[in-house]
Amino acid sequence: MNKIDKAIKHLQQGGLIIVADDEDRESEGDLVGLAEYATPETINFMTKFGRGLICAPISKSLATRFHLTEMIENNTDPYRTAFTISIDHKNTSTGISAGDRAETIRQLANFNTSCDDFLRPGHIFPLIAKEGGVLERRGHTEAAVDLAKLSDGYEAAYICEILKEDGTMARLDELKKLAKKWELPLITVEDLTAYLLKDEAIKVQLPTEFGDFNLTLFEDAAKKEHLLLSKGNIQDAQQPLLVRIHSECLTGDIFQSHRCDCGAQLQRSMELIHAEGVGAILYLRQEGRGIGLKNKLLAYQLQEKGMDTYDANIALGFAPDERDYTFSAEILKSLGIYNIRLLTNNPEKVSSLEKSGVKVVEQIPLQISPLKENINYLKTKQEKFNHRLSL
Numbered sequence: 001m002n003k004i005d006k007a008i009k010h011l012q013q014g015g016l017i018i019v020a021d022d023e024d025r026e027s028e029g030d031l032v033g034l035a036e037y038a039t040p041e042t043i044n045f046m047t048k049f050g051r052g053l054i055c056a057p058i059s060k061s062l063a064t065r066f067h068l069t070e071m072i073e074n075n076t077d078p079y080r081t082a083f084t085i086s087i088d089h090k091n092t093s094t095g096i097s098a099g100d101r102a103e104t105i106r107q108l109a110n111f112n113t114s115c116d117d118f119l120r121p122g123h124i125f126p127l128i129a130k131e132g133g134v135l136e137r138r139g140h141t142e143a144a145v146d147l148a149k150l151s152d153g154y155e156a157a158y159i160c161e162i163l164k165e166d167g168t169m170a171r172l173d174e175l176k177k178l179a180k181k182w183e184l185p186l187i188t189v190e191d192l193t194a195y196l197l198k199d200e201a202i203k204v205q206l207p208t209e210f211g212d213f214n215l216t217l218f219e220d221a222a223k224k225e226h227l228l229l230s231k232g233n234i235q236d237a238q239q240p241l242l243v244r245i246h247s248e249c250l251t252g253d254i255f256q257s258h259r260c261d262c263g264a265q266l267q268r269s270m271e272l273i274h275a276e277g278v279g280a281i282l283y284l285r286q287e288g289r290g291i292g293l294k295n296k297l298l299a300y301q302l303q304e305k306g307m308d309t310y311d312a313n314i315a316l317g318f319a320p321d322e323r324d325y326t327f328s329a330e331i332l333k334s335l336g337i338y339n340i341r342l343l344t345n346n347p348e349k350v351s352s353l354e355k356s357g358v359k360v361v362e363q364i365p366l367q368i369s370p371l372k373e374n375i376n377y378l379k380t381k382q383e384k385f386n387h388r389l390s391l
Helices: 002-012 040-050 060-065 098-107 140-150 172-182 189-200 250-254 262-276 293-304 309-315 326-334 347-355 375-384
Strands: 017-020 029-034 051-058 087-089 118-128 157-162 186-188 202-208 211-219 225-231 241-247 279-284 339-343 359-364
Touching: 002 017, 002 029, 002 140, 002 186, 002 189, 017 140, 017 172, 017 189, 029 040, 029 140, 029 172, 040 051, 040 098, 040 157, 051 098, 051 140, 060 118, 087 098, 098 118, 140 157, 140 189, 172 186, 186 189, 189 326, 211 262, 225 262, 225 326, 241 262, 250 262, 262 279, 279 326, 293 309, 309 375, 326 347, 339 347, 347 359
Parallel strands: 017 186, 051 118, 241 279, 241 339, 339 359
Antiparallel strands: 017 029, 029 157, 051 157, 087 118, 202 211, 211 225, 225 279
């Protein structure tokens, strides 16, 4: 937390910082500054020592105000970086000098600037950030705009990738050396994500039928509320944390439906974690394998006509499973939890978490005795979703 606060203070003083992204993403570092403080000197520093492309991340609202839309409709960039048409401010001459580029960037953070004040094309490339910031997309574009918001400034920044002298990308070890040499703060997108998640979290005590727990609420980029039910000091567990990632199932969790095994799995997880003395359940608000309650009930109607749960989702125009576990991984990493023992029968959950940087050191099956009403449902899980079940 202190690292982010120091970086924000440095930005507010007009300085540059270094932001490194995830090693499993582009694994690059960018120089980042706030648009209102761009100067010929900072631009020259970027061109001389950063050596990458100078761009200007802006919020969607600023992009709308300046009539800046994505450069092309079919974005085939691997990370969907939202480039707009390049611009120069009308007060510039060549547009490419350090002074001219600083002027164009500063004008993006000028309340009195209008869309007609920019010439198109030009020498500065605005980038449109996702509205949810790094909680929605873990890119430098979003990190820069999130930092601008945290700095209480305009929702505009400027960035430049850092290349080594030989023209190759500077990775984290090299970025640390450069940060020390240039006396600049260095943060990571992961640091920023953790900072934002902890800032949003609300925590209370929750005594339950299965023991005493803590309940923490986290909001994702879409402002959807997810819950962490935890027991003990989960950040200081002596072995990889026992974790259940459970997707909301109103019919099973609340009404104890026999159509599925969800409610029974949730209760069993609470029992196991209580017995262990330390552990956590991430309760994700993605009802019906991510299709929502209404569509889940429509899928039930199709199942009553003979379809299984897999084919019913497809018939409604969805993937068999629309769930995403990225945000659950972000919550765990924000708490410093990178190794877990996962209560699940679902191999997709394991691979998704590991792609997001959380290692599943053990997959612990969570099999509930089948009922006559859900035996076909469980067989579909086993045969079509590859769940580890013995039926």
